[in-house]
Amino acid sequence: MTRIECRDLGARAGGAILLDDVSLVFEAPALIGILGPNGAGKSTLLRCLAGYRRPDRGEVRWAGRPLSSWTAAERGAACGYCPQQFEPAWDYSVAEIVALGHDRSPAGTPIVDRTLQEYGVEALSKRRWSQLSGGERARTMLAATLATKPPLVLADEPGAALDMHHRLALLQRLKIYSGSALVILVMHDLDLALRFCDRLVLLDHGKVAADKTPAAMVDEPGFAAAFRLRLQTEPRRADFDWVIGIG
Amino acid sequence: MKTRFAMMAALLAAALLFAAMAGHDWASPRRLLQALSGAADMESRLLLVWRLPRVVASALVGALLGLGGAIFQGVFRNPLAEPYLLGASGGAAIGATIALLVPLGLPGGPVLAALSFAGAWGATWLVLAVSGLHGRPDTAGLLLAGVAVAAMLGALRSFLMLALSDDTVNLQVVLSWTLGGIQTPDVIGLLLLAAFVGAGLALALWLAHGLDLLGLGDEQAFAFGLDPARFARRAVLVGAAIVAAAVAFGGLVAFVGLIAPHLARWWIGPRHRALMPSSALIGAALVAVCDGIARAVLPPAEIPLGLVTALIGGPFFLLLLARRLKT
Numbered sequence: 001m002t003r004i005e006c007r008d009l010g011a012r013a014g015g016a017i018l019l020d021d022v023s024l025v026f027e028a029p030a031l032i033g034i035l036g037p038n039g040a041g042k043s044t045l046l047r048c049l050a051g052y053r054r055p056d057r058g059e060v061r062w063a064g065r066p067l068s069s070w071t072a073a074e075r076g077a078a079c080g081y082c083p084q085q086f087e088p089a090w091d092y093s094v095a096e097i098v099a100l101g102h103d104r105s106p107a108g109t110p111i112v113d114r115t116l117q118e119y120g121v122e123a124l125s126k127r128r129w130s131q132l133s134g135g136e137r138a139r140t141m142l143a144a145t146l147a148t149k150p151p152l153v154l155a156d157e158p159g160a161a162l163d164m165h166h167r168l169a170l171l172q173r174l175k176i177y178s179g180s181a182l183v184i185l186v187m188h189d190l191d192l193a194l195r196f197c198d199r200l201v202l203l204d205h206g207k208v209a210a211d212k213t214p215a216a217m218v219d220e221p222g223f224a225a226a227f228r229l230r231l232q233t234e235p236r237r238a239d240f241d242w243v244i245g246i247g
Numbered sequence: 248m249k250t251r252f253a254m255m256a257a258l259l260a261a262a263l264l265f266a267a268m269a270g271h272d273w274a275s276p277r278r279l280l281q282a283l284s285g286a287a288d289m290e291s292r293l294l295l296v297w298r299l300p301r302v303v304a305s306a307l308v309g310a311l312l313g314l315g316g317a318i319f320q321g322v323f324r325n326p327l328a329e330p331y332l333l334g335a336s337g338g339a340a341i342g343a344t345i346a347l348l349v350p351l352g353l354p355g356g357p358v359l360a361a362l363s364f365a366g367a368w369g370a371t372w373l374v375l376a377v378s379g380l381h382g383r384p385d386t387a388g389l390l391l392a393g394v395a396v397a398a399m400l401g402a403l404r405s406f407l408m409l410a411l412s413d414d415t416v417n418l419q420v421v422l423s424w425t426l427g428g429i430q431t432p433d434v435i436g437l438l439l440l441a442a443f444v445g446a447g448l449a450l451a452l453w454l455a456h457g458l459d460l461l462g463l464g465d466e467q468a469f470a471f472g473l474d475p476a477r478f479a480r481r482a483v484l485v486g487a488a489i490v491a492a493a494v495a496f497g498g499l500v501a502f503v504g505l506i507a508p509h510l511a512r513w514w515i516g517p518r519h520r521a522l523m524p525s526s527a528l529i530g531a532a533l534v535a536v537c538d539g540i541a542r543a544v545l546p547p548a549e550i551p552l553g554l555v556t557a558l559i560g561g562p563f564f565l566l567l568l569a570r571r572l573k574t
Binding site: 051078087091097 | 467
């Protein structure tokens with residue numbers, strides 16, 4: 001799948017408008033960041049793009065086909081969707097969760113062990129969910145989501161529970177992955193978004209406030225305004241991982 | 248995994264042996280062997296015709312309860328969900344009560360099966376609708392909805408029994424049913440019950456992968472290619488059929504559907520493909536033993552099976568509930 005699009009997307013919950021007339025087209029290969037303040041509609045947009053939420057208006061198409069005509073199994077195989085919250089009812093082991101992610105692959109059975117190794121969770125494979133740290137959980141879910149190498153990845157704040165080192169590693173991994181896939185992330189880390197994404201979509205009050213490259217987004221007046229921040233930007237020196245503001 | 252299943256099979260064998268020995272007159276293993284090899288004396292005949300079929304029937308009913316409980320816990324994503332507590336068994340019992348007491352002029356067996364199934368299915372849907380099908384219903388809401396539905400159905404059943412009973416024999420049958428009890432079946436009944444267990448296990452295994460996914464939560468299950476709402480409808484249908492079969496043959500037997508999947512999960516892990524057969528094995532062993540106790544504890548009278556399982560299962564349930572509420 002090379003292309004997903006949404007047209008005139010509208011979503012409401014009770015009286016509140018979550019999404020209002022959102023039309024976007026995304027094409028592979030790309031790493032795309034969806035940004036916005038709390039309540040801007042980021043997660044709702046991602047859920048609509050993934051098909052988990054049916055929009056109240058408009059439609060979503062994957063590869064030109066309306067999402068509603070995709071079967072659950074087709075969708076699972078084509079897309080790695082990583083929701084924001086994950087709380088299993090049973091105390092699965094890491095290997096079991098990754099195996100469940102694997103099982104949605106239609107053709108051939110990829111080897112679970114290799115996936116565990118690739119995502120650095122093989123040492124945890126027998127550990128149960130309740131015994132994992134937040135970072136270990138996030139890595140496990142990423143491994144399960146990417147296990148089938150889906151051409152489309154939709155992830156809602158995949159780095160939220162990670163420390164800085166692992167957040168950076170996650171983005172580096174997704175950046176490489178996006179070389180041959182379409183990866184769309186809801187992000188709160190503005191610095192990582194500006195640094196890694198090919199394109200940024202800024203949502204505010206359910207509308208697309210800006211849709212630009214990172215370089216152009218920095219100069220966009222609506223960017224800082226949406227977050228109600230005055231931003232100071234400094235170039236990062238190549239031999240350092242992160243710039244931290246002091247004082 | 249294989250050794251664990253072997254241990255479970257050994258446990259079941261021990262349970263069957265105990266159940267076969269237990270009763271008004273305790274039978275030694277040697278007596279049982281004599282009976283099985285076709286000795287013609289009176290006691291051997293009694294063992295062969297009355298006790299052994301009943302032991303097998305109790306184990307089969309237990310297997311159904313184990314399967315039904317595992318499916319209910321999987322659909323509700325809650326280790327405290329149980330067909331009896333959530334009113335499904337009560338719904339099945341209403342169907343059975345109507346089939347037994349209302350002269351419908353239709354063949355008894357199929358009508359009873361159909362009405363039991365309809366009752367179990369309807370009651371389960373009522374609980375699901377109240378406690379919230381989407382997302383994961385919280386334990387308190389689920390149990391309260393289940394308790395309310397079960398109480399309502401119990402009252403309705405009592406009313407039906409009072410209003411419709413002009414035939415005291417039938418009333419007696421219904422009454423003993425509500426307390427849980429396994430009758431010694433004839434050969435056809437036993438084969439039918441075994442067929443239900445076989446079909447139930449096959450259906451439960453068919454649901455296993457979907458239940459695994461559902462256990463990840465609605466949204467993650469969706470992400471891994473499952474339509475959660477559609478799958479839940481299908482699973483409830485299968486669960487209700489299994490519960491209805493268990494109720495038709497064994498009456499209202501409490502807590503086995505709670506304990507069996509629980510022990511199985513401790514022993515073998517949460518994946519449903521292994522959980523289903525192990526829950527069935529443990530349920531079978533549990534009911535066989537409880538039925539043996541029911542026959543042996545107050546000779547020559549027999550106490551209702553449901554009473555034994557409630558006395559054993561009640562404390563188990565309270566312990567689990569206390570642990571769950573603490574976290």
